[in-house]
Amino acid sequence: xxxxxxxxxxxxxxxxxxxxxxxxxxxxxxxxxxxxxxxxxxxxxxxxxxxxxxxxxxxxxxxxxxxxxxxxxxxxxxxxxxxxxxxxxxxxxxxxxxxxxxxxxxxxxxxxxxxxxxxxxxxxxxxxxxxxxxxxxxxxxxxxxxxxxxxxxxxxxxxxxxxxxxxxxxxxxxxxxxxxxxxxxxxxxxxxx
Amino acid sequence: xxxxxxxxxxxxxxxxxxxxxxxxxxxxxxxxxxxxxxxxxxxxxxxxxxxxxxxxxxxxxxxxxxxxxxxxxxxxxxxxxxxxxxxxxxxxxxxxxxxxxxxxxxxxxxxxxxxxxxxxxxxxxxxxxxxxxxxxxxxxxxxxxxxxxxxxxxxxxxxxxxxxxxxxxxxxxxxxxxxxxxxxxxxxxxxxx
Numbered sequence: 128x129x130x131x132x133x134x135x136x137x138x139x140x141x142x143x144x145x146x147x148x149x150x151x152x153x154x155x156x157x158x159x160x161x162x163x164x165x166x167x168x169x170x171x172x173x174x175x176x177x178x179x180x181x182x183x184x185x186x187x188x189x190x191x192x193x194x195x196x197x198x199x200x201x202x203x204x205x206x207x208x209x210x211x212x213x214x215x216x217x218x219x220x221x222x223x224x225x226x227x228x229x230x231x232x233x234x235x236x237x238x239x240x241x242x243x244x245x246x247x248x249x250x251x252x253x254x255x256x257x258x259x260x261x262x263x264x265x266x267x268x269x270x271x272x273x274x275x276x277x278x279x280x281x282x283x284x285x286x287x288x289x290x291x292x293x294x295x296x297x298x299x300x301x302x303x304x305x306x307x308x309x310x311x312x313x314x315x316x317x318x319x320x
Numbered sequence: 321x322x323x324x325x326x327x328x329x330x331x332x333x334x335x336x337x338x339x340x341x342x343x344x345x346x347x348x349x350x351x352x353x354x355x356x357x358x359x360x361x362x363x364x365x366x367x368x369x370x371x372x373x374x375x376x377x378x379x380x381x382x383x384x385x386x387x388x389x390x391x392x393x394x395x396x397x398x399x400x401x402x403x404x405x406x407x408x409x410x411x412x413x414x415x416x417x418x419x420x421x422x423x424x425x426x427x428x429x430x431x432x433x434x435x436x437x438x439x440x441x442x443x444x445x446x447x448x449x450x451x452x453x454x455x456x457x458x459x460x461x462x463x464x465x466x467x468x469x470x471x472x473x474x475x476x477x478x479x480x481x482x483x484x485x486x487x488x489x490x491x492x493x494x495x496x497x498x499x500x501x502x503x504x505x506x507x508x509x510x511x512x513x
Contacts, residue, residue: 145381146390153389166512176505181476185389188338188381195388195395196346196378197339202388203505205498206476206489211506221512227481227488240488242479268512273505283374283399286435288420295420295433296399305398312369312396312466313404319359319414319461 128262130157131164131190135259145189151239151251152182152208154258155265159183159223160190162263163212166221171214174199174277178209178224198280208240211271218273226267233257236265321455323350324357324383328452339378344432344444345401347451348458349379352416355456356405357384359414364407367470371398371417391473401433404464411466419460426450429458 130138142153167173175193177184180202184195187210193199213220230237235254238244258265287298289307296304305311323331335346360366368386370377373395377388380403386392406413423430428447431437451458476490482497489497498504 146387147385147392148390150390178499180388181391182389185387188387188389192340194339194378194381195373196375196381197341197343198374199340201505203503205503206493207482207485207487207497207499209487218507222506222509224487227486240479241481242476270510270512272507274507277505283435286433288434289400292400293420294400294402294417300399304400306371306400310396310398312394312470313415314411314465314467316415317463319463 128158128259130161133157141189142185146182146185149255150182151236151254151258153186154255155208155225155236156183156186156210157190158258158262159210159225159266160186160212162266162268163210163221163223164191166268167212168214171216173212173214173220174201176201176203176211176213176220176273176277178203178205178207178211180204181208183208183210201277211273213271213273213277215278218275218278220271220273222269222271224267224269225265229261229265229267233261233265236261321351321452323354326350334382335378338382339375342448343375344429344447344451345375346379347448348401348418348429349376349403350383351451351455352376352403352418352459353379353383353405355459355461356403356414356416359461360405361407364409366392366405366407366413368393369404369406369413369466369470370395371400371402371404373397374401376401376403394470404466406464406466406470408471411468411471413464413466415462415464417460417462418458422454422458422460426454426458429454 139149175187188194209224211220211222235257283297285298289304291303291307332342381387402417404413404415428450478491480491484496484500
């Protein structure tokens with residue numbers, strides 16, 4: 128079973144080099160992206176929605192033109208292991224999810240998906256084998272439509288210089304940038320070189 | 321001027337294949353990541369914070385082990401073109417930002433950074449030349465410390481099956497998953513195949 132143009136071994140090397148390890152979520156994610164692309168008219172431009180921030184965004188970024196940084200991958204963290212690819216003209220798309228029902232006959236997959244045992248007790252080899260054997264049989268599919276908000280790139284609007292830190296930021300964030308308002312993630316900041 | 325192990329041409333090809341185009345933000349981003357890595361003790365494990373969702377996350381994902389999907393890249397969208405790499409033991413890190421002051425002598429960079437003219441009037445070649453000539457001279461540096469929240473992986477906790485959609489989700493999200501509560505990004509959902 129290939130994932131797009133990659134054999135399982137090639138895909139494993141690809142995800143190891145980008146994601147750091149051949150995590151089960153990356154393997155299932157690759158199968159899900161492949162299945163979505165098969166059902167989408169990819170002659171049209173498309174974007175992606177990912178409903179989790181775990182693993183799956185990386186499978187999308189590796190296997191489609193959609194990345195976080197180019198704005199074509201939207202992470203809407205609903206905590207569900209699901210992704211949608213949708214065409215950008217009218218927002219019609221295909222949602223693929225890991226189906227709990229369909230994991231019933233695959234004990235290692237089910238155990239991983241529902242976190243039924245600690246990671247260190249996982250039989251990674253059996254889990255990988257089950258994923259490759261079950262393949263697209265683990266997936267559910269829906270036809271979805273996304274709202275206009277997802278069809279056009281949201282402009283940052285006018286850029287201002289923050290009077291507090293001196294850095295550029297979108298003026299519509301307020302009189303100072305968010306970092307100088309109350310959203311800084313840092314405990315301390317000292318000038319460096 | 322190389323960006324890590326890549327010549328400018330090699331890096332350009334790399335970002336075209338992943339990001340889709342050799343955007344100015346990807347070029348400056350590469351220089352910023354390179355500069356941060358030079359100042360960090362990379363013998364230790366490190367994570368990344370990116371303060372914008374535009375371009376810069378992709379430079380981080382391509383040039384460091386930190387990706388959105390493996391949880392080592394945290395996007396905290398403050399709208400500032402800045403990134404931090406920090407070691408994971410004590411949270412000490414290096415913040416690199418595009419300095420508005422330092423763009424003063426680079427008119428095309430300044431115009432791009434502050435959006436002083438429409439994209440179609442940009443002189444992309446002159447902009448690229450300026451970025452490569454100015455290099456790390458466009459960057460400001462700070463030493464920062466991040467709070468404990470950023471030092472350990474946040475567990476999803478127990479997994480439940482959503483009584484509405486039947487999919488798995490983190491139980492601590494509530495009695496139904498966020499998609500079945502009020503956070504669905506879809507206008508319509510129909511079973512497909």
